[in-house]
């Protein structure tokens with residue numbers, strides 16, 4: 001285990017600042033010497049310098065050597081995006097005995113030199129970003145990495161084509177996926193399209209096999225006609241409350257015969273969510289979900305249950321709806 005020799009936050013803060021040229025990537029637009037000037041007199045800055053390639057071996061060695069020689073306990077590198085090299089510099093800092101989180105990075109490449117046209121304002125902005133990083137690193141605290149068990153389960157919210165594809169890919173990778181959709185069926189806007197750009201493929205031909213795969217995938221739990229009530233917790237340990245809206249149908253018994261729908265004078269009018277093939281409607285998502293279970297409105301349901309409407313002759317057992325099924329969390 002690494003020993004953190006200079007990491008105490010109780011003692012003097014001693015900051016080293018390193019401004020990278022990235023060859024000409026940064027230096028052609030930002031003057032690294034002026035960035036050094038902008039920070040060198042800030043409180044706690046012991047050393048401020050510039051170097052051509054900070055992520056190179058000599059660049060990292062420069063940091064390690066200065067930590068030893070100048071007893072630095074905070075490091076700032078003004079260079080590229082943290083996504084690119086934050087890990088590199090954290091390791092270099094750790095190798096010199098500092099806690100890896102006593103490090104801060106200012107992005108003066110992607111956020112400045114690559115997107116600027118005026119060297120003067122670019123240099124000013126780079127100086128300000130680096131000053132902000134120096135001000136921030138003073139408040140860094142020593143952190144320890146630890147492993148925590150996580151549940152390999154994922155929730156995808158929204159059952160449009162993006163949600164469907166994400167759910168399938170993660171389920172194929174072995175994750176337990178919960179796909180939540182507020183509408184009665186998955187498919188989203190793509191279900192409204194006839195053709196897709198740019199290949200002009202038939203939208204339903206792409207969408208429907210994926211919808212079926214979602215419905216049948218052993219690693220996917222599909223929660224249609226459901227809303228997210230709350231999300232709490234943190235990475236690896238989220239708790240999500242999902243409210244399942246009332247279907248007024250016992251989905252364990254419904255065989256999708258459609259008799260209830262035919263019998264209902266107030267049957268829900270399908271909105272845009274219908275799929276057509278050759279002018280024929282073959283799926284109306286407002287009533288059927290991908291598991292082919294019907295959803296009835298409370299008015300419709302109660303009307304039939306109270307006998308105000310004639311019961312259709314061939315209503316199977318599922319019509320004896322569990323009215324208590326209602327909304328549940």
Ligand code: SF4
Nearest residue numbers: 020022053055079080
């Ligand atoms: S640290 Fe980033 S900005 Fe500097 S040389 Fe390496 S890639 Fe370029």
Ligand code: SF4
Nearest residue numbers: 254255256257258260
């Ligand atoms: S009549 Fe019953 S089984 Fe048939 S679709 Fe309606 S709820 Fe399902």
